[in-house]
Amino acid sequence: MSVHIERNEAPVLPQATPLTLINDTGHAVAGDGTGGFELPEPEILKSLYRRMVVARRFDTQVTALTRQGRLATYPSALGQEACEIGSVMALRTSDWLFPTYRDTIALLTRGISPADILEAFRGDWHSGYDPKAHRTAPAATPLATQALHAVGLGTAARLKGDNTVALTFLGDGATSEGDAHEAFNFAAVWQAPVIFMVQNNQFAISVPLKKQTHARMLADKAVGYGMPGYRVDGNDAAAVYAVVSAAVERARSGHGPTLIEGLTYRIEAHTNSDDPSRYRSNDDVLAWKARDPIERLEKYLVSQNLLSEDDRSAIAAEAESLAGDIRDAMNAEVEIDPLSLFDHVYAEPRPALLEQRQFLADELSASEDKS
Numbered sequence: 001m002s003v004h005i006e007r008n009e010a011p012v013l014p015q016a017t018p019l020t021l022i023n024d025t026g027h028a029v030a031g032d033g034t035g036g037f038e039l040p041e042p043e044i045l046k047s048l049y050r051r052m053v054v055a056r057r058f059d060t061q062v063t064a065l066t067r068q069g070r071l072a073t074y075p076s077a078l079g080q081e082a083c084e085i086g087s088v089m090a091l092r093t094s095d096w097l098f099p100t101y102r103d104t105i106a107l108l109t110r111g112i113s114p115a116d117i118l119e120a121f122r123g124d125w126h127s128g129y130d131p132k133a134h135r136t137a138p139a140a141t142p143l144a145t146q147a148l149h150a151v152g153l154g155t156a157a158r159l160k161g162d163n164t165v166a167l168t169f170l171g172d173g174a175t176s177e178g179d180a181h182e183a184f185n186f187a188a189v190w191q192a193p194v195i196f197m198v199q200n201n202q203f204a205i206s207v208p209l210k211k212q213t214h215a216r217m218l219a220d221k222a223v224g225y226g227m228p229g230y231r232v233d234g235n236d237a238a239a240v241y242a243v244v245s246a247a248v249e250r251a252r253s254g255h256g257p258t259l260i261e262g263l264t265y266r267i268e269a270h271t272n273s274d275d276p277s278r279y280r281s282n283d284d285v286l287a288w289k290a291r292d293p294i295e296r297l298e299k300y301l302v303s304q305n306l307l308s309e310d311d312r313s314a315i316a317a318e319a320e321s322l323a324g325d326i327r328d329a330m331n332a333e334v335e336i337d338p339l340s341l342f343d344h345v346y347a348e349p350r351p352a353l354l355e356q357r358q359f360l361a362d363e364l365s366a367s368e369d370k371s
């Protein structure tokens with residue numbers, strides 16, 4: 001089946017001032033400042049808030065358990081809640097998500113259980129959840145590979161004539177990878193229904209953005225590929241939700257991909273094995289903490305009488321109950337079959353892999369005989 005591809009008008013350069021709907025003092029931005037986007041409905045804002053609070057509790061709990069040695073590694077998303085959750089909430093459950101290792105709280109928002117999310121970080125399994133059941137690919141560690149997978153799935157959906165949209169998260173550093181270029185290029189050539197959500201959290205481990213790109217900003221890159229680009233305040237969940245929703249709608253109605261740069265900051269270390277004090281100043285961290293995505297939405301909701309004390313208690317209870325579930329799951333000793341490492345690598349087993357499997361099986365039974 002052939003698909004007719006329309007040429008877009010030459011996209012215009014995105015505006016450099018990040019699109020914001022609720023500013024960092026918790027006030028709704030008026031008039032022209034909104035770039036034509038509208039504040040989401042109160043119910044959506046409340047849901048964004050609730051999910052961000054729960055996600056932060058997830059993050060702080062997992063960081064604590066990592067320090068206790070319960071997980072091998074954890075890339076915190078603390079401070080990036082608006083980007084992660086604002087984006088995912090703009091999807092339908094039938095859409096696909098292609099996440100990276102950083103996006104655990106996006107997985108949580110997709111309804112994947114903490115135990116299943118964390119299995120891979122504990123080193124127990126490649127992916128602790130069934131990607132098809134959740135329409136969420138395993139979180140990619142090789143940078144930018146997930147963007148190609150999103151373009152593949154989006155293109156297949158387009159060819160099949162269904163209206164599935166694929167959203168993929170990339171970091172600022174990932175945009176320097178060849179895979180990102182290939183994904184952007186072919187998404188635009190094939191007009192794939194894909195949203196590239198670039199979370200510009202300023203650093204690729206210790207490498208600042210200015211060493212990754214000479215472009216004015218990451219959103220500008222969209223224009224060269226022939227797709228629209230937006231720079232959004234990545235700490236404003238309302239703006240992220242509104243801009244991503246518009247991109248999803250555009251993709252779903254056959255108008256191709258969008259690249260969105262969410263300007264945000266990674267408050268914690270890259271992972272628990274990194275010391276960020278070696279490459280960034282505490283003043284920067286404090287300045288970004290003052291722009292906290294949760295606090296600003298809370299201020300707005302309170303000012304509009306949309307968040308009662310009862311609401312807050314219920315959200316706090318939900319967050320604490322989730323933290324308890326995480327502790328239970330990570331404190332449980334699980335039996336892992338080392339041979340399961342070879343399951344699901346290929347749909348049809350390959351001789352070389354079977355040989356390696358047999359080698360490990362022999363080693364295991366030899367060590368059992370000795371003990």
Ligand SMILES: Cc1ncc(C[n+]2csc(CCOP(=O)(O)OP(=O)(O)O)c2C)c(N)n1
Pocket residue numbers: 102141142143170171172173174175177201203204205266270
């Ligand atoms: C192809 C590839 N090269 C190098 C790495 C090692 N690596 C892991 S994370 C990282 C930095 C990524 O930064 P960014 O894309 O900005 O994402 P962030 O971790 O900040 O969310 C690097 C270089 C990798 N995982 N994959």
